[in-house]
Amino acid sequence: MHRWLLLLAACGSSSPSAAPDGSVDVGIDAPACTPTPGAAAASVVTTSGTVHGDVAGSTLAYRGIRYASAQRFAPPAAAPCDGDQQLTVCPQLDDAGNFSGVEDCLRLHVWAPSSAAAPRPVFVWIHGGANVAGAATDAVYDGAALATAGDMVVVTIDYRLGQLGFVDHPALAAENEAAGNYGLLDQLAALAWVKTNIAAFGGDPANVTVAGESAGARDTCSIVAAPGAAGLFARAIIESGSCRGLPTRATAQAQGMTFAAAAGCTTGDIPACLRALTAEQVIRAAPGAASILVSTPYQPEIDGTIQPVQPAQAIAAGTHNHAALIVGANALETNREVPAIADEAAYEAAVKASYGALSTQVLAKYPASDFPTPRAALVRVTTDGRFVCPSRAIARDFTATQDEPVYRYFFAYAPTALGAVHGLEVPFVFGTLGSVSASYVPTAADQAVSAAMQADWAAFARTGAPTASWPVWTPSDPVRTFEATAGTAMGVRATYCDLWDQLLP
Numbered sequence: 001m002h003r004w005l006l007l008l009a010a011c012g013s014s015s016p017s018a019a020p021d022g023s024v025d026v027g028i029d030a031p032a033c034t035p036t037p038g039a040a041a042a043s044v045v046t047t048s049g050t051v052h053g054d055v056a057g058s059t060l061a062y063r064g065i066r067y068a069s070a071q072r073f074a075p076p077a078a079a080p081c082d083g084d085q086q087l088t089v090c091p092q093l094d095d096a097g098n099f100s101g102v103e104d105c106l107r108l109h110v111w112a113p114s115s116a117a118a119p120r121p122v123f124v125w126i127h128g129g130a131n132v133a134g135a136a137t138d139a140v141y142d143g144a145a146l147a148t149a150g151d152m153v154v155v156t157i158d159y160r161l162g163q164l165g166f167v168d169h170p171a172l173a174a175e176n177e178a179a180g181n182y183g184l185l186d187q188l189a190a191l192a193w194v195k196t197n198i199a200a201f202g203g204d205p206a207n208v209t210v211a212g213e214s215a216g217a218r219d220t221c222s223i224v225a226a227p228g229a230a231g232l233f234a235r236a237i238i239e240s241g242s243c244r245g246l247p248t249r250a251t252a253q254a255q256g257m258t259f260a261a262a263a264g265c266t267t268g269d270i271p272a273c274l275r276a277l278t279a280e281q282v283i284r285a286a287p288g289a290a291s292i293l294v295s296t297p298y299q300p301e302i303d304g305t306i307q308p309v310q311p312a313q314a315i316a317a318g319t320h321n322h323a324a325l326i327v328g329a330n331a332l333e334t335n336r337e338v339p340a341i342a343d344e345a346a347y348e349a350a351v352k353a354s355y356g357a358l359s360t361q362v363l364a365k366y367p368a369s370d371f372p373t374p375r376a377a378l379v380r381v382t383t384d385g386r387f388v389c390p391s392r393a394i395a396r397d398f399t400a401t402q403d404e405p406v407y408r409y410f411f412a413y414a415p416t417a418l419g420a421v422h423g424l425e426v427p428f429v430f431g432t433l434g435s436v437s438a439s440y441v442p443t444a445a446d447q448a449v450s451a452a453m454q455a456d457w458a459a460f461a462r463t464g465a466p467t468a469s470w471p472v473w474t475p476s477d478p479v480r481t482f483e484a485t486a487g488t489a490m491g492v493r494a495t496y497c498d499l500w501d502q503l504l505p
Helices: 003-009 144-150 162-166 182-201 215-225 249-262 270-276 279-285 311-317 344-365 374-401 425-430 444-463 494-503
Strands: 043-046 049-052 054-056 059-066 107-113 120-126 153-157 203-213 235-239 324-330 406-411 478-482 486-490
Touching: 043 182, 049 059, 059 144, 107 144, 107 182, 120 144, 120 182, 120 215, 120 444, 144 153, 144 425, 144 444, 153 182, 162 182, 162 279, 182 203, 182 215, 203 215, 203 444, 215 235, 215 311, 235 425, 235 444, 249 270, 311 374, 324 374, 324 444, 344 374, 344 494, 374 406, 374 494, 425 444, 444 478, 444 486
Parallel strands: 120 153, 120 203, 203 235, 235 324, 324 406, 406 478
Antiparallel strands: 043 049, 054 059, 059 107, 107 153, 478 486
């Protein structure tokens, strides 16, 4: 484990601190830095101080716990032992370009069943958003229903985004080896905090499942491959993500220099110049695209140390952190993002623009005439190439180099005309269907699909195996399907994925 993770595992400072009104907390509960295993209670002692939970159904919800302190363009530091709890989001821009967030955002939220029981499995969630947007405070990630349905402790985390979390620059790399991977180190720090503290909430630190969707899934694969994550988790879930395509240090630093130039920091002490900017100036200098149709420049980089090689390369070599795995994708991932396509010629032009020399083979496998519309053809191309077929490749790669079981799913349930789009499975997993929109009223069928997914995810978190009807993945490609009812299919989109295996080995 890297030295800063060892430091983060230690207790924070218990020195007196000033309250907002100027008074000083003299630390009457000074032992608040020493967590004690036990069932969740209204107040829980952690290395971050004594934290307080609110009743949320049959769980206690502890929101806004600081798991580490953010220092700009530096590894996360240990959180002080002050019991501070705040609901924050990390600096970002929304779809309309509005800025929000604060840098003191390295916080997590815990939902723990309030009844006494043996140590419960722990489910740690990494939100998506292209590593430039999103927050653990989003209503869709409320963990109360999942914690109750699965009888487990649910944790959601925030981590630094965009340039604050994933920017590299030669001048920053000269300061410390974490340049470009600050956000990944935040995630590892959160897992280290969980390992040290979760027993105080009734969780089992030896039975932690790390999971994520979209960018959170890609980050989860980075965690699986990161040497510094050894011993911090036992299982992993990758929803609509990939284990390939992370930038090299050279690529990341080229992007970082573009960012620094846009920020006006090109000469002299560049780190000092960047640190003198406001968080909003940093984020606005070179915002990254959040569309799943393009690659974001802000993701973990291959730095040779924290992320030594591409996660897929580590998995193929068997040098990753071996763990039982669930991996899968949705049937129409890109159906919200693909623009209008006027006709077949426009479809072919779009494929050629995206795939260049490979477009001839793609168009031969996905002729527009095979689909209801040219746009539907492009949705299938981008869904298969970016999500569905990579999930099969991930299952194959893990299975080849570890004994721990792998399970693959395909989410095709379509409660709306858009179908099973990117991220739609998340409220079904969390049991937060009411968060989809103010006007959406979940049906009995929706609730049944959600219950099936929660049962599978919780069983996996508890034992490393989902429900008995979900077979272990083998090269014959058995896949758990979530439609109106859950079932099993063999070889989902197999011939299409055979093509993507050739094009994107």
